[in-house]
Amino acid sequence: MINQLITFATNHWELVAVFVAILITLIFNETKGGPKGVSTSTATTMMNNDEAIVLDIRPEKEFKTGHITGAINIPSDKIKSSLNKLEKHKDKAIIVACKTGMNSNATAKELNKAGVTKVFKLKGGITEWQTSNLPLVKTK
Template identity: 50%
Template sequence: MVAHLIQFATDHYILVAIFVVLLVALLVNELRRGGQSLSNGQLTALVNADKALVIDIRPSKEYSAGHIVGALNIPQDKIASRMTELEKHKEKTLIVVDAMGQQSGAVCGELIKAGYTAAKLSGGVSSWKADNLPLVK
């Protein structure tokens, strides 16, 4: 099996090189786009020190079913139009939270471009629930 893989790589070195370059480019793009990822513990520490504001970008229905204490609900599709609401929190880190941590990177990128300090919760609300941390309704 490994011998076949090595043989393929040597026979098709140009394809392998293109694949590696594209993979690295994709990884670099994703890392630059999404902002810093925070663990549940890091989020808690920042919020407790009053250095962060949690922004929940899930739809209002999901937010109402359970959200992190003190989180502000701004659905993802309304983030651009409601950016002015965040002006009073410019000195804080805005921590973007979604259901599973998949959409928060794009919103972080928008906030960073607008001049905010932003980060995302790794794993979203699902990781918060998995760690048995409190949600309020």
């Protein structure tokens, strides 16, 4: 098995190099001091016990196909102009959710800049929520 891995890496060094570069970039982005990521179980606990708010940053059309109960939808490209919608939730924990968890970091940082202190990112986003068999609400 190890010999096959070494042979593959030797024969396809370009693929291995790209994989390592992507892995390093992901690790760097997750550890560079941005808002903390939370798992689906932690997010559920926060919503139930701490009245945390879920901010779904997906486009409205995608949001309507299925979102977390009670989530507020503000697409990521409209966050700066819609911060007033979050004013009454400023003292609560806000969990930012996107489709896969890859786009929520920038929005979470934007909220931090706007003075929201308890901001978290949903690890794996709505995709992970669905994979964990947690409920989604559809709207028309």
